[in-house]
Amino acid sequence: MVCFRLSPVPGAGLVLLCLVLGAVSSYALELNLTDSEKATCLYAKWQMNFTIRYETTNKNYKTVTISDFSTATYNGSTCGDHQNGTKIAVRFGSGFSWIVNFTKDGSTYLIDGISFSYNSGDNRTFPDAKDKGILTIHDPVRYRVPLNNIFRCNSLSTLEKDDVTQYYWDVHVQAFVQNGTVSTKEFLCEKDQPSTTVPPVIPTTTRSPTTTPVPKEKPEVGSYSVNNSNGTCLLATMGLQLNITHEKVATIININPNTTDFTGTCHPQAALLRLNSSNIKFLDFVFAVKNGNRFYLKEVNVSLYLVNGSVFSIANNNLSYWDAPLGSSYMCNKEQTVSVSGAFQINTFDLRVQPFNVMEGKYSTAEECSADSDLNFLIPVAVGVALGFLIIVVFISYMIGRRKSRTGYQSV
Template identity: 75%
Template structure:
């Protein structure tokens, strides 16, 4: 953990900010805001990323995920006073910012609103954007929390507005901290109240130079995401995780009976999140391309290993499981999704449909090339004919030799 002590903020005293750095691109942010007496007045710890759909110079639409924020500053974060409520202000990258506003009533405090600003003039993030400039999305929340309680929401929360999808998880926040001490009383979000998870058993291979012992084929589980009362995402798959950390290889079979699924469905992106007691999150992020096909664009994982360490990896530049919109993607054979050198996912009996699910059922499947055995028919026929020709040639040669033998000189 790297900590920064920033300059005094007017009305707030010193701000102590800690940014937890890891392999995952979506960093955990931690803010401990103190007043003029150096007592904590606001505490927050959370993870977030943003998906933005924008028009390109070619009059098409691209989708970009903003999760690697680089250098972060917190200028403008305040404890609040009688005129102004507490505020968390985060700045990152060229022209990107995020603000959360709070207010207080007699016995509660509220997370009133969230504002996210992004800069389409940033050529690194939006290299081909048609319109350049800073755009802002404001969301009204009005989440009420008992005064002197710590708000917790480990589950994924999603906000969507104006082609921007905001994802939040592992959230801890308390505004109006009493007596400088963060409360031990937790107020859970509704999603956490309904989530139940159980242990996932996995095996670690100690040898750093040997290949992990192959495990049995994992059991296929069926996972779904709902949008209101309707199912918007379906996935059936057996999952086997291959992890290498500190030269130690692990093979982990996901047990669907002890794995919980959540997620979100949007017009051009969809998220399936799996978690358990040892898997904080395993995210499969799907996207639409060319307005007529979908594919697996991103995988994020954070989980606890048997040695107590946390393994986190993210890759938002993948291209797997490509199929037309309105259909599902199917691959019964073993398939490997290579997220990084240290993390691969083997899938078995896979079928997934992240968009246009009708009546909670899969649409017609597009099969992967591994399952397509139609090419085997001409190969088998050709091999059979080749074998027959070889037999005929051999028989002919043998017959000719016997014929010559009858006329040899005695």
């Protein structure tokens, strides 16, 4: 936990902000805004990221993911007064800003609107952008929450407008906090509310359905890549099988690479591969550099639709898989399991990844997983054993043949 004590905001007292810093695409932001009497007036904790599609000068389209908020500043956030409304203002990167406005309406308050601005003239973030300038997307979300309630939405929420998609999850927010104490009473978003569907009546003579998933065949292997201004910067080849347990029901999903889109970003210390399809909102693989000379899979984030219509979302930024030296790739042909949580695991098949130092769009020499190394060790051992057995058989045959020859020359 890294905490930043920011300068006082005019009319709003002292702002204390704590950021739980992860790798790319997983920053949990927590804001405790106080008034002039140092009493909490607004509390918020949430996770978010953005994808932006833009046209290049070559009339092609590129997509970038904005997920690094490590440079965020919060000047402009205010508890509100007679002249200014209540709002959270976050500014980060080069020309990015995100503002949420709140208004009070009788016995309720509104999460009134979200504005997101970005600078397409930033060549580092938007290389070869055709149109340059500050662009703003405004969404009048209009969530109405009872006063003295904290709004909670752990499920993934998506706002799509023009060429921008905004993702929010693990959201907890309370505006107009009363008596400086954040409420323990939660107002749930629709996706977090328990289902009101009445389960079908099962006759006592009928056997209830099992929750054990039907084993699926080996998934098809797909090839994925990420490009930046220097060419291909990330390569991945793998078959993916998702194992999900939700409300005691187990589900297995094989990812079909033919119907899966992919994008991502590359940075010197972190790289992101994002997959998405009709039922997968996103599946993020985040790689990081450690000790300056090795890379590994540090983080997996997933959000997908289940067959019952509910949304399943999990994030873990404390993983340690697929470790290999920088300048090489990681390979594991045998089935391998990435355990993201007790409710979510990924089985990989014929895996090969290289998230850094890709040269000429090709994989570098691979460091094999221990399972493959054991197999490679056993093959020569097996060959040696077989060869030794063959030598023994030949020797025994020779001795038997020689003994018979001697018997044939004995005098009668």
